[in-house]
Amino acid sequence: MARSYLFIPGNTPSMLQHANVFDSDAVIIDLEDSVSLQKKHEARRLVFEYLTKYYDSSIEIYIRINDPSTPFFEADVALLDGLPINGYVLPKATKDTVLLLSRMTKKPLIAIIESAYSVVTLEDIAKIESIKGLLLGAEDYTTDMNIERTIDGEELIYVRSRLAIYAKAYNKEAIDTPFTMKDDEEGLKKDILRAKALGLHSKSVIHPNHVTLVNQLMSPSESLVLWATRVLKKKAMTSKGAFSLDGKMVDEPIIKKAQKIIDEVKKYS
């Protein structure tokens, strides 16, 4: 699981060469929205050449390909599927397009949920085996719904919650939509915490300067780590299946939760 997924335009060499310097846990190299129709072929070739020569295994790498309704989809997969990337990000995902892509590749997939139809059929998408995560695309979703995208994101409460619940139910990652205000650090902070409170524990990022805060806030808090450490320490000292800590009962699910927190901390420290 990654805390941050940083979008990197696939047609910009200066950004590609820095893909691994911004400390995001994962990057999504984009061949879709950030590449104009005239530059699709050029960008695909650039990404292929770049990853062939400079692949860095220390970071998870995904490629957002063009969706199957475009003439670029098949060529994207045909050229890129041999690369040692971690998976594809599929825009405008539906059950049918995810299944189509699953037949063409064995790589894990992240589905971008960005239409009312995808939200309604979320369970069908989430249960597909090749799906690794569900990523909320709030810009296209609010356009589809003909509603305003606001800084407070109240219009996203339902869709964020639904995405988080289905992701959890099928053991997939719930990845929040990017925050689009480049220089509004306070707004970003609130946006991350809102998503996290609803159960999204990863966030996509479109500006590298957002990565640090996303990583920081999507990591377990200091007090949580301290609590988990104490739980595991007490567990190690007792043979009982359940015990009390600070007046509260601790049993197997809570011990598992504490272990998960410590595993996360180890992974990202």
Next chain:
Amino acid sequence: MKLLNSLDELFKEIDIHQNKAISFHHHLRNGDLVINQVLEKYHSHHVQEIALFPSAIFPSYQMIKRLLEQDQIAHITTNYISGGVADYLSNQGKENILTMQTHGGRARAIIEGKSKIDIAFIAAPSVNYKGDAIGYKGPSKCGSLGYAIADSEYAKIVVLLTDHLVDEEFDRVEIHGSNVDYVVSLDKIGDPSGIVSGTTNITTNPIGVKIAKQTARFLEDIDVIKDGFSFQSGAGGISLKVTAELENYMKIKQITASFFSGGITGYHVGLLERGLVDKLYDVQCFDLTAIDSLSRNKNHIPISASKYANPADIDQVIKDLDVVILGATEIDLDFNVNVTTDSHGIIMGGSGGHSDTASEAKVSVIVSPLFKGRLPIIKKHVTTITTLGKHIDVLVTERGIAINPLRKDLLEKCKQSLLKIKTIEELYQEAINYTGIPKDVTRSDVQIGVIEDRTYDKIDRLYRK
């Protein structure tokens, strides 16, 4: 002190042909209208063998190029050159015409008589009836006049040129009337739009931000950011971002710095006004906020280049400097830094206070992207040495931090750091993995000048292209 109304009147008083070693300061930067007016007189009087001592040369100082083309200049001693004069010298400069000094080295050389100046031509934004001058008031205000102080005290003849003669006493006199021989009134000495620097914005570039954050964390890790620490960061976007990052840390830890020094910006003034630093020692103002602060805040103190960085000056401010943040055009595996030429050997800058502050600060940090364009910043050998590697302690890039092996204490302090500490060789390999090894640039054997350190040692040579 004699008051005159034009340069023509001045050169009736002084024999221009007998006074050919002449100095200028660069506080009006690209908005300076004095140097061209004065040199026009040297040009029209066909003065030969001029020895020029400007503290820096900016692109607008076009008369210098004209005099070079007419072969009227025997030698230039300066700290920084950009624009047409730099290009001319690099492409057509005659042998041994140039000495590049540091700011502290220039003041030292003037005070110790190594640089003998016949006339100091000092653009003065405000002058009073006693011949006292300040830089922080007047239509062409520029703030501190720090680079002109040694000239005003040691030149044979001191000439102030002003467009703002006033009948008032000044609070903080920078140029003392007792040292002044002539005051020449001119219509205009500066163009305000060219006086303030355009480089005083905090960077938001992601690479710059990453470097700045890493630098701030490094300084926290080595425990130099503590109550009473002193700091210099210059006006570059990354340097200012480092300062901004440190501000957050200082607020959290309730730390107050003792002083910031060097070139001062509005951002530094903000820190002073927010009580995060006790004093600003200002040798050069970079923007209007800094200039205005100088006129009203007693803890914003103008200082001379000698007091700033002359190693022979017992009051030298930077001897107490804890941390300096500096830039680099190139740095090599021995940590030598070039900020004088580009990688083709063309002059595009100079030391300014680079070598001075790196030599004196307890920790000198170079902040730079690992590559600029498609060129790696780290080379096996820099094209030109501006600052010796023994004075550079740390290089911070977006891909990691290299500590000079001479600084075993810093290496020890960073053993537990979560930052990416690498050797400079590792960073070099990482860079050339992306860029390849740049081809060696050919140059002529014609030596046009030398790089003179503040110690007077000649640490490198400059060649014609």
